[in-house]
Amino acid sequence: MALRRFDLEAGGDTFAFKPETEEKIAFWRGKYPAEKQRSAVIPLLWLAQKDNDGWLSEPAMREVADRLEMPYIRVYEVATFYTMFRLQPVGKYHIQLCGTTPCQLRGAESLKEVCKKEIGNPMYVTDDGRLSWEEVECLGACVNAPMVQINDDYYEDLTEDSFQKIIGKLKNGVEAQAGPQVDRINSAPEGGTAILTDPALFDGSRNEVSRLPNLAEEKEADAPDVSPAGKPEESAPTNTKREVPEKSNTGKTTLISNKEKEELVGERPETVEVTADGQDDLKRIKGIGPKNEDALNELGIVTFKQIAAWTPENVDWVEDYMSFPGRIEREDWIGQAKTLAEGGETEFSKRVDAGDVPSSQDDED
Numbered sequence: 001m002a003l004r005r006f007d008l009e010a011g012g013d014t015f016a017f018k019p020e021t022e023e024k025i026a027f028w029r030g031k032y033p034a035e036k037q038r039s040a041v042i043p044l045l046w047l048a049q050k051d052n053d054g055w056l057s058e059p060a061m062r063e064v065a066d067r068l069e070m071p072y073i074r075v076y077e078v079a080t081f082y083t084m085f086r087l088q089p090v091g092k093y094h095i096q097l098c099g100t101t102p103c104q105l106r107g108a109e110s111l112k113e114v115c116k117k118e119i120g121n122p123m124y125v126t127d128d129g130r131l132s133w134e135e136v137e138c139l140g141a142c143v144n145a146p147m148v149q150i151n152d153d154y155y156e157d158l159t160e161d162s163f164q165k166i167i168g169k170l171k172n173g174v175e176a177q178a179g180p181q182v183d184r185i186n187s188a189p190e191g192g193t194a195i196l197t198d199p200a201l202f203d204g205s206r207n208e209v210s211r212l213p214n215l216a217e218e219k220e221a222d223a224p225d226v227s228p229a230g231k232p233e234e235s236a237p238t239n240t241k242r243e244v245p246e247k248s249n250t251g252k253t254t255l256i257s258n259k260e261k262e263e264l265v266g267e268r269p270e271t272v273e274v275t276a277d278g279q280d281d282l283k284r285i286k287g288i289g290p291k292n293e294d295a296l297n298e299l300g301i302v303t304f305k306q307i308a309a310w311t312p313e314n315v316d317w318v319e320d321y322m323s324f325p326g327r328i329e330r331e332d333w334i335g336q337a338k339t340l341a342e343g344g345e346t347e348f349s350k351r352v353d354a355g356d357v358p359s360s361q362d363d364e365d
Helices: 019-029 034-051 058-068 072-081 101-105 108-118 160-171 290-298 304-308 312-322 327-331 333-341 347-353
Strands: 093-098 131-136 148-150 153-156
Touching: 019 034, 019 058, 034 058, 034 072, 058 072, 093 108, 101 108, 108 131, 108 160, 131 160, 148 160, 290 312, 304 333, 312 327, 327 333, 333 347
Parallel strands: 093 131
Antiparallel strands: 093 148, 148 153
């Protein structure tokens, strides 16, 4: 894969989604729970590209990252990996020319020459801002090769002449008819189908056939006995000893497993007894929601100071008990707890206090 870099100069300093795009953003974000919003990164990047004249600027990527509460680098990684995201300006009509084997065998090389002659080198934008082009990998329309994609539409069964006519129309601001450029519908045979044309195939008359063809005539004397033979004897079941799964953690949605009676790795943290007024809101730690807070409280962990004092052995025990290995270190519970125990704030705790994190609100709120 070629090295892909941002065009920082052309991207400017700001980006904002169009007002009419907000409904689409809400639709895609609504598909994922609050703690999984980053799963919407690809559709939101696609919408940002649409609202940014067909390409992704660095401010547009940052806007997507801010919306989904993701580190900027994670969004950059997605945008630079998928070639569907363009990282430099393109024309109003951006041509993606398929250059892989089926299209190449059917004349894609001549279409490249048309692009170079009529537009210029790949990713060059014409002076009027109307046209640009690039070569891409297979677009999945091999039966209609050679073909190109212009913005969101496929133009198929192209020849050098028909492709030049399409580009000529786009240069003059005239929309060109998408789809096959020869006499056929989608990928059907050119000129119409030449097989399965018998009307009897479709009028239901074939259903009148009462026996399979090409079978030997059955003699009356050889007819099989069709009288009921009775129900066959059943053998005794062999799987009478079955394991019955134990019910555990009924009604809870946390990741806690039934390990009370098992030997856990590490050392259980010390517990404290405090009044309700002395308990801290553990949901102010990123990664601890209402359910996990309840589980920690049941273990006697109710303050930031306790979590801040956890040893590696305590971390191993809690992660083994709650069945999420690596999560405490990954989300830096101890670092957050130390800051909060000293009276400080984290960016996440500020958002929780402001009511901007629905997943950190109690169920009854």
